Amino acid sequence: MHLTLHLEQVLVTAGGRITCQRCTAQSKRTKLQCGIAALKGKTKCGFHGGRSTGPKTPEGRVRCAQAKTIHGNDTRADRAEHSKKMAEIRDLEALGFQIGLLSGSRFAGRKPKSRG
Template sequence: MKTTFSKFKEPRCAVFGRYDCNQCNAKSKRSGDRCRAPAVSGKSVCRMHGGKSTGPRTPEGKAALAARFLVHGTQTRRLRSLHREYMGEIKQIFRRLKFDL
């Protein structure tokens, strides 16, 4: 007996024409209603709310993300520490000039 396979995937469990799957847990800020889209397999949110996002997995990717991470506004921790060092040097120069006059 020859079996034929359709090119469409059979539903996991269809009840009254609906698919049995997890619903996205994301909520709307405006209305407070839950998203109606199906959640990505193995996740609790849909593809539109970050279900497909995996984040950085390699050490290089994680280091690049940490380098780009903003602490406050447009300043990174590295730039803030450099600015602090420069301002310390400028204050020392002004103190020396003040005592030399």
């Protein structure tokens, strides 16, 4: 395993006249960051998946969804549970403000999507 590679986000080319997004892929051969400019609006060049638009077929999408179920230590079930609990806390907070128990600033962050 490679240690975290410092990634240059911008590439200056044409004698400093052009500044653009640099491909953030790591070369398999040199183990260095790819030196090509990334595609417009992307973080990768055409060689490193910049042209990919993701899985299109239903089977491919299912495979991708299964493969990405775990990111870090939480699961989708964990996140759903967390979201639900946060919604409950929000409701309690709203109630607290309503009856004058709470005052001041509200919780930070966006409102949870899932309710109940």
